[in-house]
Amino acid sequence: MVRDERAAPERRIADNPFYVLGLRPAASRIDVEREGQKLLGMLELGLKAAASYMTPLGPRPRTADMVRAAMAELRTPDKRLVHEFWAALPPAPEPPRPPPPPKPDNDVVALPQAFALHGWRRP
Secondary structure, rough: OHHHHHHHHHHHOOHHHHHHHOOOOOOOHHHHHHHHHHHHHHHHHHHHHEEEEEEEEEEOOOHHHHHHHHHHHHOOOOHHHHHHOOOOOOOOOOOOOOOOOOOHHHHHHHHHHHHHHHHOOOO
């Protein structure tokens, strides 16, 4: 029973409708509907950007059912108020992407050829 009590706050944070939709608690009802419809469309197309969402506990997988449930929860004022409380924490930042590999320095390679193109020859 202790585990269930500990899991409840984690579940409330991880499954919070604001995090599922990628919105902050100050979002309007119109923002909730727009973002929900956008995410449903992206999930339908199988876009990778919509497949997960960030929470203070780290990334979580997102499904179309979760988006629909989140939209329904935020339509009810009493439920929305509870979710606003639990969404007070900002989501964790996404991990930084590694930098792209360095490109070869073509200027150094092309320099000897540049002299030949302009008629310079070695003595």
